[in-house]
Amino acid sequence: MNIDALTGNDNYFEDFTVGEVxxxxxxxxVSEIENVQVTNMVMNTAQAHFNEHSMLGTRFQKRIVFGxxxxxxxxxxxxxxxxxxxxxxxxxxxxxxxxxxxxxxTLYAYTEVLKLSESDRDDAGEVLFRHWGVNQNxxxxxxxxxxxxxxxxxxxxxxxxxxx
Amino acid sequence: MELDFIRKAQLKQKGNFYEDFQSGQVFEHHWGKxxxxxxxxxxxxxxxxxxxxxxxxxxxxxxxHPSVVINPMLVFNTVFGLSVEDLSExxxxxxxxxxxxxxxxVYPRDTLTARSEVISKRESGKNPSLxxxxxxxxxxxxxxxxxIDFKRTNLVSKKxxxx
Numbered sequence: 001m002n003i004d005a006l007t008g009n010d011n012y013f014e015d016f017t018v019g020e021v022x023x024x025x026x027x028x029x030v031s032e033i034e035n036v037q038v039t040n041m042v043m044n045t046a047q048a049h050f051n052e053h054s055m056l057g058t059r060f061q062k063r064i065v066f067g068x069x070x071x072x073x074x075x076x077x078x079x080x081x082x083x084x085x086x087x088x089x090x091x092x093x094x095x096x097x098x099x100x101x102x103x104x105x106t107l108y109a110y111t112e113v114l115k116l117s118e119s120d121r122d123d124a125g126e127v128l129f130r131h132w133g134v135n136q137n138x139x140x141x142x143x144x145x146x147x148x149x150x151x152x153x154x155x156x157x158x159x160x161x162x163x164x
Numbered sequence: 165m166e167l168d169f170i171r172k173a174q175l176k177q178k179g180n181f182y183e184d185f186q187s188g189q190v191f192e193h194h195w196g197k198x199x200x201x202x203x204x205x206x207x208x209x210x211x212x213x214x215x216x217x218x219x220x221x222x223x224x225x226x227x228x229h230p231s232v233v234i235n236p237m238l239v240f241n242t243v244f245g246l247s248v249e250d251l252s253e254x255x256x257x258x259x260x261x262x263x264x265x266x267x268x269x270v271y272p273r274d275t276l277t278a279r280s281e282v283i284s285k286r287e288s289g290k291n292p293s294l295x296x297x298x299x300x301x302x303x304x305x306x307x308x309x310x311x312i313d314f315k316r317t318n319l320v321s322k323k324x325x326x327x
Contacts, residue, residue, distance in 0.1 A: 003226040006216055026212060034210055041203055042238070042245035043195060045178065046253045067258040068244050072237040076211030084214040087227065088266070089236040092314070095261040144261075157226040 003157045007084045013125040013150045016113045024077050027108040027136075030101060034073055035065040042068065065101035067142075074133035074142050077109035087124050088149040095144035099135070106136040114145065123155040179254030182295035182322045185282045191250040193278040197242055199234050201272040207238045234270040239312055243303030246278040251299055256319035259296070264314035268305070275306040283315060294319045 028034070039049040047054050049066045071092075083089070101107070115128035127150050133142030208218040216223035218235045225231075252258065270276070280301040288294040297320045303312040 001222050003223055006220065006223055007214075028212065038207060038210065038241065039245070041207065042241040043197055043248075044241075044245035045249045046255075048255070068237075068241040071261075072207070072211045072235075072241060075237060076208075076213045079212065080214035084216075086215055086217075088269070091266060092240075092264040093262055095264070097258055097260060100257070158228055 008080070011081060011084050011150075012155075013116070013127065013152045016116060016127050016150075018113055018116060020113050022078075022081055022111045024081055024109040024111065026077060027106050028073060028077060029104065029106045030065055030069075030073065031103060035063070035069050035103060038069045038072070039066045044068070060100065060102075062102060065103070065105075067097045070097065070101050070107070070133060070142050071095060071144070073107055074109045074131055075146065077107065077133075078111050078129070078131055082111055082127075082129055082146075083148050083150065085151045086148045087151060087155075090126065090147040090149055093145045093147075095142075097142060099139050099141045101135065101141050105141075107141065108134050110134065119149055123152050124149050125152060126150075178249055179252075180250060180320075181254050182285065182297065182320045185285050185297050185320070187282050187284060189282045191247070191280045193246045193250055193280065195246055196275055196277040197246065198275040199238065199242065199270060199272060201232060204232065204234050204238055204272060207241075208235045211235075211237070229269070229271070231271055234272065234274070236266045236270075236312075239266070239270050239276065239303065240264065240314070242276055243278045243301060243312055244316070246276070246303075247280050247299070247301050251280060251297075251301075251316075252318045252320065255321040256294060259317045259319065262315045262317075264312070266312055268309055268311045270305065270311055274311075276303050276311065278303050285320075288319065291319075293322055293324075295322060296320070 036050045052063050110132040112130045114130050117126040119126050129146045205219050217233045280299040283298040285297045298317040300315050305311050
């Protein structure tokens with residue numbers, strides 16, 4: 001297996017520039033699979049995410065999407081351009097849910113590169129991203145920062161495992 | 165009467181309200197969860213995740229991992245999920261997360277547990293029936309190694325709603 005051929009060649013540490021802003025190519029319409037299934041899978045017991053009947057008397061009138069699902073989907077939508085060649089996710093900060101998300105909403109993702117830093121290894125560097133998640137009406141539903149450790153071009157995969 | 169059981173039933177209420185939280189209070193959350201390769205692959209695919217570390221075993225091996233890596237967003241969501249009954253199930257919007265750090269890689273068959281401490285609570289300026297509470301949540305693996313920690317803030321309902 002040619003490990004290096006499995007990921008893109010335009011998203012190594014050296015390819016990012018501070019200040020660049022990306023619109024990611026694919027959006028995704030949020031359905032019960034992304035929300036109800038994942039909410040239940042991760043043991044989140046708040047029924048506002050999975051009991052439609054319980055929401056009828058509220059100002060929302062229907063289930064709202066769990067913010068953790070929104071965050072995971074927005075970051076997922078960015079990942080081919082931001083972290084396909086990441087070695088490790090380091091952290092998140094300033095995550096804000098600006099507006100509720102409902103089943104049937106379509107989310108798109110945008111990213112700004114905020115900072116590039118050396119890491120404690122010479123074959124990878126840290127990138128600080130700011131992400132936005134935007135719905136079909138261009139309302140921002142999610143924003144936040146993310147620190148990721150990304151391979152430099154001199155990164156080499158370990159030889160013994162290629163033969164597996 | 166056929167529906168007599170409904171009349172007799174007492175609601176087994178879940179969750180805590182604004183009045184139940186005190187600064188410094190610690191919650192050891194219920195259940196714990198063992199993460200598995202299927203949920204990890206499924207979660208990563210649903211979210212269009214492109215990093216093969218989470219779904220290609222050979223790729224993960226070539227990057228010095230014994231197996232695929234659990235998607236860090238699944239780690240976050242699971243530790244968060246385990247905390248919900250104690251912290252936020254009783255209602256109130258999830259506002260944000262700060263200072264989240266992924267401390268340690270999680271692999272399939274690792275078992276996560278969660279613990280939270282109340283950092284602060286205050287009244288909502290906009291809605292007297294709500295308060296704003298922040299917690300520091302930590303997630304641990306089966307060896308009690310810290311794998312994640314973060315600070316989360318929610319609107320939390322009061323017991324006596326004025327609306």
